[in-house]
Amino acid sequence: MKGPARLAILGCGAITRSExxxxxxxxxxxxxxxxxxxxxxxxxxxIQKRALTCKAIADYHELLxxxxxxxxxxxxxxxxxxxxxxxxxxxxxxxxxxxxxxxADALASTELAEKKGLVLAVGMNRRFAASHPLLKLVMQxxxxxxxxxxxxxxxxxxxxxxxxxxxxxxxxxxxxxxxDFGVHMLDSVFDxxxxxxxxxxxxxxxxxxxxxxxxxxxxxxxxxxxxxxxLQLSRTFTLKNRLFIRGTQANxxxxxxxxxxxxxxxxxxxxxxxxxxxxxxxxxxxxxLRQLDNFVQSVVNRSKPEVDGWQAVxxxxxxxxxxxxRKRIPEPWAESKVARNEARA
Amino acid sequence: xxxxxxxxxxxxxxxFIGGRVCERLMQAGVPKVRALVHSMHKASxxxxxxxxxxxxxxMEPETLQQAIGNAKIVIHCGxxxxxxxxxxxxxxxxxxxxxxxxxxxxxxxAAVYGITPPPGSENETAVIRATGDPYCDNKAxxxxxxxxxxxRGLPVTILRPSIVWxxxxxxxxxxxxxxxxxxxxxxxxxxGACNTTYVDNLIDAxxxxxxxxxALNETFFxxxxxxxxxxxxxxxxxxxxxxEPQVSNVSHEExxxxxxxxxxxxxxSVKATARVARSKEFRQILMKIxxxxxxxxxxxxxxxxxxxxxRERLRARFGVQRVAVAAAPGRNGKHIPDPVxxxxxxxxxxxxxxxxxxxxxxxxxxxxxxGIVLVEQWLRYAAYLD
Numbered sequence: 001m002k003g004p005a006r007l008a009i010l011g012c013g014a015i016t017r018s019e020x021x022x023x024x025x026x027x028x029x030x031x032x033x034x035x036x037x038x039x040x041x042x043x044x045x046x047i048q049k050r051a052l053t054c055k056a057i058a059d060y061h062e063l064l065x066x067x068x069x070x071x072x073x074x075x076x077x078x079x080x081x082x083x084x085x086x087x088x089x090x091x092x093x094x095x096x097x098x099x100x101x102x103x104a105d106a107l108a109s110t111e112l113a114e115k116k117g118l119v120l121a122v123g124m125n126r127r128f129a130a131s132h133p134l135l136k137l138v139m140q141x142x143x144x145x146x147x148x149x150x151x152x153x154x155x156x157x158x159x160x161x162x163x164x165x166x167x168x169x170x171x172x173x174x175x176x177x178x179x180d181f182g183v184h185m186l187d188s189v190f191d192x193x194x195x196x197x198x199x200x201x202x203x204x205x206x207x208x209x210x211x212x213x214x215x216x217x218x219x220x221x222x223x224x225x226x227x228x229x230x231l232q233l234s235r236t237f238t239l240k241n242r243l244f245i246r247g248t249q250a251n252x253x254x255x256x257x258x259x260x261x262x263x264x265x266x267x268x269x270x271x272x273x274x275x276x277x278x279x280x281x282x283x284x285x286x287x288x289l290r291q292l293d294n295f296v297q298s299v300v301n302r303s304k305p306e307v308d309g310w311q312a313v314x315x316x317x318x319x320x321x322x323x324x325x326r327k328r329i330p331e332p333w334a335e336s337k338v339a340r341n342e343a344r345a
Numbered sequence: 346x347x348x349x350x351x352x353x354x355x356x357x358x359x360x361f362i363g364g365r366v367c368e369r370l371m372q373a374g375v376p377k378v379r380a381l382v383h384s385m386h387k388a389s390x391x392x393x394x395x396x397x398x399x400x401x402x403x404m405e406p407e408t409l410q411q412a413i414g415n416a417k418i419v420i421h422c423g424x425x426x427x428x429x430x431x432x433x434x435x436x437x438x439x440x441x442x443x444x445x446x447x448x449x450x451x452x453x454x455a456a457v458y459g460i461t462p463p464p465g466s467e468n469e470t471a472v473i474r475a476t477g478d479p480y481c482d483n484k485a486x487x488x489x490x491x492x493x494x495x496x497r498g499l500p501v502t503i504l505r506p507s508i509v510w511x512x513x514x515x516x517x518x519x520x521x522x523x524x525x526x527x528x529x530x531x532x533x534x535x536x537g538a539c540n541t542t543y544v545d546n547l548i549d550a551x552x553x554x555x556x557x558x559x560a561l562n563e564t565f566f567x568x569x570x571x572x573x574x575x576x577x578x579x580x581x582x583x584x585x586x587x588x589e590p591q592v593s594n595v596s597h598e599e600x601x602x603x604x605x606x607x608x609x610x611x612x613x614s615v616k617a618t619a620r621v622a623r624s625k626e627f628r629q630i631l632m633k634i635x636x637x638x639x640x641x642x643x644x645x646x647x648x649x650x651x652x653x654x655x656r657e658r659l660r661a662r663f664g665v666q667r668v669a670v671a672a673a674p675g676r677n678g679k680h681i682p683d684p685v686x687x688x689x690x691x692x693x694x695x696x697x698x699x700x701x702x703x704x705x706x707x708x709x710x711x712x713x714x715x716g717i718v719l720v721e722q723w724l725r726y727a728a729y730l731d
Binding site for chain 1: 368371385386387388389390392393394395396398400511512719720722723726727728729
């Protein structure tokens with residue numbers, strides 16, 4: 001490929017507006033040729049607002065063969081089928097998470113990319129926060145001693161103003177909190193602690209398939225041996241919003257509010273001490289720009305992206321297993337005697 | 346009428362009361378619940394229940410026509426702001442009448458008698474007088490519109506709960522936050538009437554009014570029927586906390602003395618009003634209102650027109666000591682509550698539920714003590730308490 005990669009963005013919703021367009025504008029290795037949205041006014045509005053020179057297109061088929069790469073930021077249920085259309089046409093794909101709403105579809109897309117020798121990268125921007133590789137270093141260097149367990153909480157009042165509102169439709173979203181931001185958390189813990197050998201999953205789905213709260217207990221058997229973890233997610237309540245890892249020598253913490261650093265907690269001469277670790281010489285920009293750069297470099301060099309389809313497949317497989325074996329989070333306040341009497345009436 | 350076989354439309358479905366109504370309807374086996382949703386991103390709680398999320402706005406009748414579908418029952422918990430309480434209710438009533446709705450339950454408030462209801466307002470027969478508080482007066486006006494539609498043939502019932510509490514209620518979450526922040530006092534010993542209405546008891550009353558023809562065109566106070574004071578309510582929450590916060594007493598004399606001394610109060614109120622008016626959250630609330638009085642001078646009225654829960658939300662959001670009306674530190678470091686809290690906690694009237702008992706067969710099934718246990722369990726689950 002000579003010159004910048006000709007790139008199109010599919011879907012002009014919230015994430016495209018806030019992250020993908022600024023990243024593409026900032027990246028010298030890309031040339032934005034089109035914004036695609038079934039609602040052309042949305043695409044045109046963005047072009048006007050950001051003074052872009054690209055085209056607005058309603059039907060993505062027009063692009064097949066005319067671009068080098070696409071960023072797929074459409075609603076979840078449109079990821080797999082449209083990714084596969086582009087891969088079949090020889091186009092590299094950076095797909096927003098989740099790669100598909102089923103593991104089978106994620107696998108099919110991944111196998112197709114491999115067969116065609118194309119890059120299929122998955123939008124796991126949190127991997128590109130400096131704390132992600134830094135925590136790996138901290139653990140590999142033994143700063144925590146033996147890694148024992150972790151508590152990973154992410155939750156707050158849901159405030160994602162998606163253009164389509166697909167996220168409360170099971171057929172379009174594939175699930176609730178777990179499939180929405182649980183994929184980020186699972187992708188990270190898989191990368192840090194290795195494969196999951198056992199799990200126990202609970203959520204508060206009352207039958208719609210769109211859980212607002214989820215609690216997932218896991219056991220990893222990876223490079224650090226057995227590590228137990230609890231992941232807690234909420235779309236309704238503010239949780240601690242941090243990862244806390246306990247080791248025999250020290251504990252480590254990554255806050256959602258400052259994902260560029262790792263805070264190390266340890267005891268020195270009986271005193272509790274905290275130190276903030278920061279990676280020097282880490283690429284500038286935010287995680288989305290770094291993610292885009294990794295994608296572009298993978299396309300140029302035909303190398304494996306940081307997060308490929310195979311990694312997304314293992315996350316989706318675990319999520320499917322969780323949904324298949326789910327238990328209800330006990331909510332005694334909702335199952336009070338009043339409601340019980342009603343059910344008998 | 347067997348309401349359990351009917352499709353039900355719930356307005357205000359993303360709110361605390363409406364959300365629980367959706368859950369209870371599902372638990373009762375209602376075949377289909379349609380939920381009117383103004384702000385889709387706020388629907389996480391009800392989206393986990395198999396209800397149909399119907400995008401719409403009480404101020405846009407065409408969206409209500411879409412939302413009502415084949416519903417024959419409407420439970421109207423929707424509120425909105427000063428300008429929309431009456432108009433939004435009228436819009437919903439008109440659509441319900443045209444759709445041949447068989448029951449329309451209007452969730453009003455005992456605050457139609459004011460934030461501090463006057464003695465003599467214990468029963469539904471008491472005359473409603475203008476209070477000067479836009480929220481109270483608009484809710485009273487909405488009741489008149491509802492009864493007007495009742496005369497036109499729409500089967501309506503009006504329920505007047507008071508302090509609706511339970512899991513998800515800001516009365517508990519903000520109280521816990523305020524207790525933690527040292528921003529709670531017992532007004533005059535905490536003797537004021539709290540008139541708690543546990544959310545499930547209120548919903549019991551809604552369901553009873555759906556199946557009882559004697560409820561038509563009638564208005565009912567709905568409370569827990571216990572003489573719970575604000576002191577009881579606050580102490581029940583401090584007991585959940587560790588360490589247990591200390592709450593001091595402030596007398597009306599101390600409150601008055603502090604307020605008189607706070608000469609800068611007006612200035613700080615104006616500053617707080619301006620700060621709130623400039624904020625994103627307030628603008629979002631403003632967007633629900635016709636943009637007729639969008640100037641700052643209107644902000645005061647708008648804030649006061651919000652329900653007590655929404656006022657709490659704004660206050661907590663901006664860290665002001667009550668929106669637009671500053672509270673002040675008193676002598677000896679005592680927290681002196683703002684005038685709205687003082688007014689709320691100075692109630693002497695315990696509303697009677699005798700009519701609801703007699704006509705609806707209403708009996709509060711969740712006693713205060715049981716409700717507190719459930720609220721505490723929920724507060725722990727929702728990470729408000731450790």
